[in-house]
Amino acid sequence: MTRTRSAPTLDDVAQLAGVSTATVSRCLNAPDRVVEGTRKKVLAAVDELGYTPNFGARAMAAKRTFTIGAIIPTMDNAIFARGIQAFQEALFERGYTLLVASSSYDPQVEADQIRSLVARGADGLFLIGYERDPAVYDYLAQQSVPVLISWAFDAQQNVPTVGFDNRKGMRAIAEAIIGLGHRRIAVVSGMLDGNDRTTERVEGIREALSAHGIDPDTVPVLQTPYEIDNGTEAFKSLMTSATPPTAVICGNDVLAVGALLGAQDLGLTVPADVSITGFDDIELARIVTPALTTVHVPHRDMGRKAAEALIEMVETKAPVASVEIPITLKMRGSLAPPKE
């Protein structure tokens, strides 16, 4: 580990195999265009020297690196875990390697990571949500790197997408809550700034409220980063206010689980004293007591379909039609009619 790096070069391989560097390059990039005897000699030399083909040169010759880059906001909290794992498994089956970076929900970090992945020759990029500096999209178009959006779906956007409609999903859950008779409703949302998914979810709630004659501006919306403890804290502040809500709509399951723990701390019974809902249907949602009413996102299915779509874009150099992944309301024990 301490010796100086002195990686073998294409020249070293050519010399050991007794062929030209062009032949070595052809062996590595188009082996079917080289006679078998030569190919074997070259591959033996590659093995003996432990030669790692220079990435840039190989990419130029093959026009593809079989590497896909994904940037997700966080690796923590399992929000993106299942979908990304399925995405990577589907890519792997097709011979592609996935490299994942995590931006910590910071647009500037994401922009740097996009440039880094493109510089490392990513054949295509998988990004979460639409909202980012237009300069980033311009850069990707200029570099002709296909990009696929996920975890969001908006028919108005013209970037290819395999994702779900956050607004529609949250509107459905809000309709269910209002339908059960709740009128004193509060929202614990993720941070809205720079996050089109959270923003759409809150819009969905506002639409449902308006449709049922409740002024959305009377409904408190607390914003907090997606962490269990933040959900607990926000829930407690709502429930200890002068007019506590009978139902708390949480921006995702992580916040909703935090809210459930907050109810335990306050000695409140869910759903008898207060209803709590989530979004995503990650595993947390079904293992808590009571299990969470939430919006079910078919993460594995979405990840696999996204992989197919992005590979098609990479291989055909053409955009694909966007796909809306259907999401469904999952009614479980954490939601019931209000007491009064």
Next chain:
Amino acid sequence: MTRTRSAPTLDDVAQLAGVSTATVSRCLNAPDRVVEGTRKKVLAAVDELGYTPNFGARAMAAKRTFTIGAIIPTMDNAIFARGIQAFQEALFERGYTLLVASSSYDPQVEADQIRSLVARGADGLFLIGYERDPAVYDYLAQQSVPVLISWAFDAQQNVPTVGFDNRKGMRAIAEAIIGLGHRRIAVVSGMLDGNDRTTERVEGIREALSAHGIDPDTVPVLQTPYEIDNGTEAFKSLMTSATPPTAVICGNDVLAVGALLGAQDLGLTVPADVSITGFDDIELARIVTPALTTVHVPHRDMGRKAAEALIEMVETKAPVASVEIPITLKMRGSLAPPKE
């Protein structure tokens, strides 16, 4: 997105800026060695053309890419999530980008991903556990790519490590179970083959059993991949056997949560009817009812310390001393003395 890729080259930048390609290269890799006027001209040309420095050329000039590669067995199930997120945040603070690949617990996939990350110029690699083909370690030594191991600690191994002792952790939990009077014990383990962490955990249990006069070979050990549903299934098969155990030691929290759900299905009360324990202390462990007795791994602390150690290896080109991360038994509601 459909136009042909025609990325601007170093030559294009040099031509537009009216300088030599060597000057452009120097501007990008050692800007303090170029006078300001020239630097500004070059950077303006870089911006105007949307030039992305060729990765190979830049890496050669800078001798470093400020990219770290990590390969984890899975992105699903949150087992590695919190530690990797902390690892990436600490790297980011020091100016490094983290690229993560997931091997699906397949050694061959991991070996391919290691070569892929090295070919893309990773300055250092972060790998989980020690156990892999010696040829992989030879390759990394030959390439002079520093590698740091985590999620394991074994003073006998000579690869630098920032991790915890799986055997010691599981021995502690088994000692606690035996100390409460349990004698009919069973184990639901992750898959043992090719996974030194699971193997060490089972060894820790066997040590504790032997130390208390229980023949380890009389204790059933079921192996199953780390998925909640697998934990449920394995637990049910143990509890419906002729001599059901009074305590089930699970290889990690994911399996233990599955076992808890299995107990619910069977109408068993935990811990009155049967005790269940986990390992990791991920968030799942504290949000289930009853909360899990488990081994607490300080994932965030481990991730940050690992980042510091790997950066030191990359920057000094020397190995670092291994660090054992202390782990502690977390007693919660899922463990109690046996009924009889």
